[in-house]
Amino acid sequence: MERTYTLNALISAPKIPTDFLWALSLFFVVLAIVYFVSVFFFRNRLSRLGKQVIAKRKVFSPMICEFLFFEEDGKKKEKINYIDLKIQIRELIKNRFDREVLTAVLLDLRTDVTGKTRTELFRVYQDLELHKDAYKKLNSWRWEVVSKGIFELTQMEVKDSYSLITRFINDKRPTIRKQAEIATVSLKEEGINYFLDHTRYKISEWQQLKLLDVVRNKTDYEPPAFRLWLTSKNNHVVLFALRLIKYYNQNDASASLIQLLRHRDNHIKKEAIFCIRDFNVTDAVPILKTIFWKCTTDVKMYVLEALSQLGTDDDIGFLEDVVTKEVAFTVKGKAITALNTIRPEGVLPTQDIVPTADFETEVETLDATIPVPIETEIHSTEEPSNLQDIPVTAEIVSIDTKKDAKYSLDLEPTDILFLPIVTEDLAEIVVKTEENSTKEKEHNKDLRDLLVYFEEIFPLCGSEELHFEFLPIVTGDPLSEEEATQFLNDLPVTFEEVIVVDEIKTDKNKTEKCLTSELPVCFEEVIVPLPSVVENHQIEEDVKAKISTGYQVEKISFSDTIPIEAISHIKVIYDVLAIEKTFIRTESIPEIDWNSAFELETIVQSQVAITETKNENEMEKELWDIPKPLFYDDVALNTIALLEDISEMGDHREIPHLNMLFQQETNAKLKTRITELIATFSDVDDTLLCFEPTMLPERQSVFHNLFEVSDIEAKIILLDEIAEVGDEQEIPLLENLILSNDIYVQKSAKQALEKLRSRLVPSKVTDVEVPILADKTPTMISPNTDNLFTVDFELAPVPEVKEKKTIPHQPRNQNDGNTLFDHLCAMSTKLYDKE
């Protein structure tokens, strides 16, 4: 038995250090445990982070919505909410994570919304100072962070970041560079100029497309003359400029384009050729021909394409040279195409064309083998003019396929529709088929070789019905004048009835003679509710009488679809017409002198005239029961105007003058008004004291003016600044602000004052006591509020109107010339002096 294995008896098992193995095993086990633990840890961390982000997004999204859709002219409650929200959100975004989430939310929303909302989004982003984070990112050493920062600033359209971003245009890190290029072009209109001027690196094709997309989507963008960059040292800039020139059709750079045809870079050459072709620069043709022979195949193709468009007969010689000399098949083909474009059918197909002599012999063979009636046979090669002489009859074409014929082919009628003409007495079409493949091929060479029978078919005349709808209608004898009038009278006419009562009353005959009364009339009745004050039975009866006698219409039909029976029961109220009458009667309206129309005398005269007219006409007196207007003299009118001004703008300081007026005034109504005003100004709630910065220190704080023009939020920020950088000059201001009726300002001022004092103690101790009046204000301030932005109180409802009308505690001289009354008097005196 043959042995199929070898004995390794001499080979002993190696000595394995089991301790080492155990240690190794332990090491790998520990490694695996560490790995799994770390996976578990990081996975959990990521998922926890994701959950936190989702939770934060849920918190931020309603806040953002509130910000985005806040309206300045909204309700007071809404404004308070807005300020509260602003403070809350500022507090929230102190945390870096929250800021990042908020930025992400805004960036997400940016892609989803457009229009005014998007603009508002950009404003909110900058208002919350999130762009400062992006600025910080620009200083990072990590390329992805910098790139992200640039992207963020670009997306949120922070135009101020333009100068910061432009320095990255020539960054050696391509991602940052590309991001910076897009940002530069996006942020400012002149960004593309800066980019093309300064870029030193390659601009990839994809980058060019992106930049073009940015430029293209700019609204109201006026592109610069891109020919200015055709001289750039950077070939990529030249290439991009050429593309932009083509895109914006800037065809004012022909010389530069021609020059660029000689450029070493094939891409530039190609792009220049495209521009030349698109702008139809015929001057470039000689240069195109010159450069042709030294170009690559690709460029040659483009040159020939351009020549086919721009070339003339003079260029045919060159193209023929190309056809003969050029080796590349594609270039040759393109040259022939160009030739045929310039001179159509200049070059005919030559490849695999069989000589004519061969076909002649073939035709003879066919004629001999196929039995066809000679008298009807017309060879397709004959001129069609001969066919016109053939007598033609109308016959139905029938195809009889001779299956027993030696060369026959079964054809459907639709298969031979392409055949040109059919002659008379057609009975059959015989098409020769051959089993021998070579002969069949010869027959299929040309359609003209087929033997066919023709029949010319003309449309049948006389037997068909003709359609004359399109023809104009021609009638017989024209109508006579009487008939025409009758015809017109029979036509139903629809109009709106307007009945003038006086006209019916006074000019009856004339009205009866009216032609319209004889016509059948369709009425549109306008039914107006009867006013209760109108009662004129005489006119009503008169009108009814007229209508029942002379003004009776022959036929009444309504213009809409309601039958007359259905509405016959409706009572038509003619009292409305009586109202119309009062206006119609005033036939001679006196011309109004508008210059004097509003003078008192004119008005009084008019009133007297109206009163007289009313006396003459009792009916009108009954109709118009309007209260008699009151007219005041000049002095009284002036007093009324003065009182109205005082009521709008005045305060308690007007009381002495009002008392004086009260004593002087004799008119009872004016006296009542003055009394009302005195009562209003006297009735002031002392609890509604509000802050008035009337006591200004000798050395005014530099912040004072800022406070006057700032909103609440700005004031709070200023107070923080005062606490940090202020000195003793700010203390009076802060003391005044503590008395402010705005709780945020009040609270911040209090804190700022405390901070300022504690800061100033080592240098100088102020002897000004801080009046803590915050507790007296109608708010509920938590004693534990040590944080400025923690809003844990509620605003007490304070009537806004009454806040303005306050009385300062210090007594005032009532005749010091500062009252509104004094100002009004002084103003009128000035005006008088001016005149």
Place this chain on the structure above:
Amino acid sequence: MNKRTILLADDDALLASLLNFRLEKAGYTVDHVLDGKEVKAYLSHSMPDIIVSDIMMPYFSGIELINHVRKELLSQTPIIIISSAGNEENVLSAFELGANDFISKPVSPSELLVRIARELNKATI
């Protein structure tokens, strides 16, 4: 006057909350659903005055929603479709199935409001 009810179907919670806020501010009652299943469940028990739906939703696309409303529920409730740009084929399909209007992303909330008001007016007439 009763508030008009709008069913807002969009899986993008952020955009949905934004639109929800704007529509509620304009005086409508908005019911927001996140996906097709929720839409179906909602429509099984109530019918809003108008439906504003994203065309791409999980489980049940906007197209299917239109089909469901028009063919199965036989309702003529106005439907406005929100679609992303470059989704013309879907928009055409939506119109063929009976969508009343469409608005493409990015959405202008003011424009959406106008379109909703117009559709509601049409439906009232």
